Amino acid sequence: MTSRGPVEAVRRVSGRAGRQAGVSTPGTAPSAPTGTDVRERAEAHLRALVGPRGGQGEVSLREDQWTAIEALAVDRRRALVVQRTGWGKSAVYFVATLLLREAGAGPTVIVSPLLALMRNQIEAAERAGIRAVTINSTNIESWEPIQDAIRAGEVDVLLVSPERLNNPGFRDEVLPRLAATCGLLVVDEAHCISDWGHDFRPDYRRIRTLLEDLPEGIPVLATTATANARVTSDVAEQLGPPESRQSVLVLRGSLDRESLRLGVVRLKTAEQRLAWLADHLAEQPGSGIIYCLTVAATQEIADYLRTRGHDVAAYSGQTDTTERQALEQDLIAGRVKALVATSALGMGFDATLGFVVNMGAPASPVAYYQQVGRAGRGTDEATVVLLPAIEDRDIWAYFASLAFPREELVRQTLAVLADSPSPMSTAALETYVELNRNRLETMLKVLDVDGAARRVRGGWESTGQPWSYDEERYRRVSEAREREQQAMLDYLRTDRCRMWFLRDQLDDPDATECGRCDNCGGLELSATVSEASVEEAGARLSRPGVVVEPRKMWPSALANLGIELKGKIADGAAEGRVVARLTDLGYGQALRELFRPGTPDGPVPVPLVRAVVEVLGDWRPAVDAIVVVESATRPTLTADLADGLSRYLKIPVVGRWAIVDESVVPGQGAMNSAQRVAAVGRRFRLEAEPGALEGRSVLLVDDRVVTGWTLTLAARALRREGATEVRPLALATES
Known part of the structure; x- marks a missing residue:
């Protein structure tokens, strides 16, 4: 389109095509629109979708948009469109849908990975008079009525999540009908198809089956804003019909985001980064997103910023669905300054955001480009700030x-x-x-x-x-991931244009200097933070203590392993405490160093001793005995922790959760609960004097909580020996 903004900013309603459309006969493709007026009709649909742009002239399709629409609605081809966020990819498939429905085609099926994006697409479509519905895991009760409406020709657009494609009932009963009757298949975020992509999702591979089942002549559109040359080639190959691999039209455009001003602020400590955010958040334009690498960080940072008077909220994949929808609307409407979020937050068409701040670097420039693309839609300028941290690489290694x-x-x-x-x-x-x-x-x-x-x-x-x-292939994918991580580190250090760097990583042949980023001189970011803010942030981060919730249920199917435990855990541990999570911003750094492979065993470091004392002061567990979990890798650390607690609390160490089978190596079975329960059951036994635990409230001491099953089985053994309550205490937890 020649004016700013795609169909993301829908203004008027036009249901003409949807109301007039017929339904094609299953298994056949309807006739294609013909005649010289097709482009005129396409642009009329576009104007109805977008609405008038006062003072900006007549809205019209860009040439590459028309090329894609013509390929779909006239030539019935398969096309892959790789274009920047805000280019108007949705305009292509909405206009193509309207043209195809006029010609009697069945409904358009859009595969989209983000529920938030689905909601926004449905709202945009409805405002345009396009009748859109969704089938996903949150509306199972509506599936039958939706399918009835599809059969009755009352639906123009059906959005489905990729996970539905792998559901047996949907795959076997719904998918064949969709393949037989759909007029256009759209694969959104198509980079997820490729295991070379930064966000590969195996559910997307089921799309291959859907493609194979499509009748001849049904057009297919795949769209993405984040695909380099390798991913583009891979997706195009998978998209093409087997008999003609070269038939896919690939449209790659400039990936410049003219509204974004990119910058990096490098600060040494977590306290300084948190203080910078508190000091400078109000300066950022409008509302935006603060991206974090972990769920724990979203909660920790949001809590701190609220104490500093900022209107923010935490958002992650663990946030309740209803709450997520409400938070998204609050952000879109500007009712909050920011959502502190993981990558689970993917905003759709109507989000006009003034900034994105990343507290920690994503593992690749491509993933980073996608996240910063949430800003600058529908606004002339948006600020993008990255505050990298030393611990980023540890988090990358975990996900790898x-x-x-x-x-x-x-x-x-x-x-x-x-x-x-x-x-x-x-x-x-x-x-x-x-x-x-x-x-x-x-x-x-x-x-x-x-x-x-x-x-x-x-x-x-x-x-x-x-x-x-x-x-x-798996080895080469792993090596590609390592190169991407190095490229992200290079982005932090580069003195070249940052937008050029990101575009170059995406193999954009038109990558040029942007003139807007901090390296180009178009953005000035202060790295100063007030001493008071650093002190306050330090106090916040140095506040130790994380609740450890007890396991409530035994894993399923333990009988397969000869273990007769099932259902609710009746004799487990009570609520416990650790100093911090390994991913936390405060004590997380010291704990990561302590538990890093290669760190020698030794007594508890003095700063962590103080932290344990502080945790006990806040917690005040009513205990009168200690039992220690033995460690093969850090025997000195755990023994020192138990002995120190005994002296401080003036209560005795009365037993050990002792290693009795050294053939079960540390951490064995930790990848899933059933295997871990079996491994812990073989590895450990309770050793204590007869009657020593009768009527006691026990402090169960360990160095680190990984799965929680070691503490659960130890607590069960203690309770069976007469302990009235078991309170776990450890230095760290991994979650």
């Missing part, structure tokens, strides 16, 4: 550890499924395979698309089809 599992674990999973007479739930599989729930689920989805496993009602089953482990 969640890559595709080793071949032996994959083979083991397939063998278990093959030997099972009936489908197995993920919980049951956990008892045989040492992977946590999320990694196991992700691996199974990949195996499903590869044809080696299949999700059915009741769980997963083996297909018996041969499967090969593509070790070379």
Whole structure:
């Protein structure tokens, strides 16, 4: 479009095409729009969608927008559009939908990964008179009425989440009908298809099946703002029909974001970074997002900023769905200054944000480009600030550890499924395979698309089809991730234009100096923070104490491992405490150093001794005995902690949760709960004098909480020996 802003800023309603559209016969493609007036009709639809732009002249399609629309609505081709946020990708598929519906095509199906984005797309479509609905995990009760409306021709656009594509009922019953009757398939955030992309999602691989089932002549559009040349090539290859790999139209445009002013503020300590945010947040234009790398950081930073008088709220994947929707609306309407969020926050069309601040660097320039793209939509200027931290690399390493599992674990999973007479739930599989729930689920989805496993009602089953482990590809993907991390570090240090750097990482051939960033001289960012703010932030971060909630339920299917425990845990631990999470901004740094591989064993460092004392002062647990969890890797640390607590609290150490089977290595089974319960049960036994625990309230002392099952089983043993209550205390927790 020649005027600023795509259909994201819908102003007027036009339901003409939707009301006049018919429904095509299942299994056939409707006739394509013909005649020289197609572009005129397309631009009329665009003007109805966007509305008048007073003083800016007539709204019209850009040439590349028209090229994409023509390919879809006239030539019935498959197209991949890689364009910056705000370019108007939604205008392409909404206008194409209106043209196709006029010609009698079925509804457009949009696969979109973000519920927030779905909500905004539906609102935009409805204001344009396009009848849009969604099928996702939050509205299961509406699925049948929605499907009835689709069959009746009352729906123009159906949005589905990629997770639905892998749901057995949806895959087997709904998906075939959609494939047979849809008029246009749109794959939003298409970089998620490629495992080379920064945000690969295995559910997206199910789109291949949907593509294969489409009748001939059904157009397909894939869109993304964040795909380099490798990802673009991979997505285009997967998008193309098997008989003609070269038939996909690829449109790549300039990835410059003219409204963004990028800058980096490098400060040495977490206290300084938090103080900078408190001192300078009010200076940022409008409302915006403060991105964090962990859920814990969102809560910690939001709490602190509220004490400094800033109107902010925490937002993550753990936030309740209803609350998330309310927070999104508060941000869009400017009722809050900022949401302190993880990458779970992906705003849609109507978010006009004045700034994005990153407290910690994402693991790649491509991921960073996507996050900063949340700002500057519908505004001439937006400020983007990155405050990197030393601990960023530790967090990157953690997420990198969640890559595709080793071949032996994959083979083991397939063998278990093959030997099972009936489908197995993920919980049951956990008892045989040492992977946590999320990694196991992700691996199974990949195996499903590869044809080696299949999700059915009741769980997963083996297909018996041969499967090969593509070790070379996984290795190359891992190496690509390492290069991306190095590139992110280079971004922090570069003295070249920052927008040029990001565009170059995305293989934008038109990347040039922007003239707007801090290195180009277009943005001045003060790195100064007041002494009072640093002191206040330091006091906040040095306040130790994190609640450790007890485990409430035993893992499912423990009977598969010969363990007769199930249901609610009746004799577990009470609420406990740790000094801090390993990911925390304050004591997290000292604890990461303490538990880093290679750090020698030794007594508790003095600053952490003081922190433990402070935790006890706030907590005041009513205990009269101590039991220590033995450690094979840090025996001195745990013994010193227990002995120091005994002296400070003036209560005796009366027993040990002792290592009795050294063949069970430290951390064995930690990847999932069932395996961990089995490993802990073999590794440890309670050692205490007869009667020493009868009627006692016990402080159970450990160095670090990883899964919580060591403390849970120890507490159970203590309770069975007569302890009335068990209160865990440790230095750190990983979550």
